[in-house]
Amino acid sequence: MSPTTTGTDLRAVAARIAGYVRPTPLLRIDGLPGIVFKAEHLQRGGSFKSRGAANALLGLGGGDVVAGSSGNHGIAVALLGRALGVGVTVVMAEGASSAKEAAIRGLGAHVRHAAGGVAERDRLAREHARRTGGRVVPSSDHELVVAGQATVTLEVLDDAPDTDVVYVPTGGGGLLAGACLAAEQHDRPVRVVGVEPAAARRYARSLAADRPVRIPPPDTIADGLRAQHPGEVPFPIIRRRVDDLVGVTDEEITHAMRLLHGAGIEAEPSGSVALAGALRHGFPGRAAVVVSGGNNHTRKATP
Known part of the structure; x- marks a missing residue:
């Protein structure tokens, strides 16, 4: 449990x-x-x-992270990653806010795009993490x-x-x-x-x-x-x-x-x-x- x-x-x-x-x-x-x-x-x-991102990054230990996000979770993970010296990649779904993407990039994170909705975004985030050895930090789950x-x-x-x-x-x-x-x-x-x-x-x-x-x-x-x-x-x-x-x-x-x-x-x-x-x-x-x-x-x- x-x-x-x-x-x-x-x-x-x-x-x-x-x-x-x-x-x-x-x-x-x-x-x-x-x-x-x-x-x-x-x-x-x-x-x-930022609250969930902080608890996750502090609890999971070191190493690069991957997050699927509509924007705010990506901003939070990028902000925490910068503070902790951790590399961050954020996968964003089709139609995500360009302003939020710009904020994520401005915090030093990499951004990748999914040609679909949230489910496809999260699948690609998991796939990217497997390929690169990063740790997935979900937005909620x-x-x-x-x-x-x-x-x-x-x-x-x-x-x-x-x-x-x-x-x-x-x-x-x-x-x-x-x-x-x-x-x-x-x-x-x-x-x-x-x-x-x-x-x-x-x-x-x-x-x-x-x-x-x-x-x-x-x-x-x-x-x-x-x-x-x-x-x-x-x-x-x-x-x-x-x-x-x-x-x-x-x-x-x-x-x-x-x-x-x-x-x-x-x-x-x-x-x-x-x-x-x-x-x-x-x-x-x-x-x-x-x-x-x-x-x-x-x-x-x-x-």
């Missing part, structure tokens, strides 16, 4: 990665009472992905990555322990699985709600079928949430603990992003998905919304 299903010490994980990530604040927006926003767009590398992402919700519940519900954007599932782990270790009940783009409901469909379901490459503005199937590590954690899954349209995501930008929170579309879900859901009680990233084309990812 995976260590992430048997009580990973998330405090130890947080201590391990502390020198490579920053604690992010909880923000509030006038006109949206009862919600706090976990500002992972202010994280190193511009997204929560790895015990160390999930445990690193769990520190997002761990911080939320430390800073706002009376939180009733946490809304989490959901792609590959690492952030949502991490939220589930943190909620299990909290000393009072907290609901965990995953939010998926309506065109990419791989977790909702998989939970309904009680088995992992693969979907075609989805078309959604949320470029970081285009995973085609649940990860082997996140799926059983999410199946065991998640309270609800919500689907939101691109129009709802765009509306949420405009609300965030109007309040000075420079979220990208994927980072706005959780708010879109909270608005659709009605955010009963004290709600926390994870703003997972802010690497817009107008904003450069920074260390």
Whole structure:
């Protein structure tokens, strides 16, 4: 059984990665009472992905790494690789953000392209790692990555322990699985709600079928949430603990992003998905919304 299903010490994980990530604040927006926003767009590398990347690279030891990424995970791995003196190759799928690719290259990583969706991207990343002897660092489907992402919700519940519900954007599932782990270790009940783009409901469909379901490459503005199937590590954690899954349209995501930008929170579309879900859901009680990233084309990812 995976260590992430048997009580990973998330405090130890947080201590391990502390020198490579920053604690992010909880923000509030006038006109949206009862919600706090976990500002992972202010994280190193511009997204929560730095947490899982740090835990994975520190836990796996030395040697070059290969990552399949829509952008933010690649930025995070490239940033950590540069800090640790590790060579990084990032494989990006067709339609990935050119601005994020430029950021990855600017951090010294090599970029390769896959002529297909996320599934083809990840296959090529594994193939490249086998050919070169590199280690694969998945964007979500790895015990160390999930445990690193769990520190997002761990911080939320430390800073706002009376939180009733946490809304989490959901792609590959690492952030949502991490939220589930943190909620299990909290000393009072907290609901965990995953939010998926309506065109990419791989977790909702998989939970309904009680088995992992693969979907075609989805078309959604949320470029970081285009995973085609649940990860082997996140799926059983999410199946065991998640309270609800919500689907939101691109129009709802765009509306949420405009609300965030109007309040000075420079979220990208994927980072706005959780708010879109909270608005659709009605955010009963004290709600926390994870703003997972802010690497817009107008904003450069920074260390």
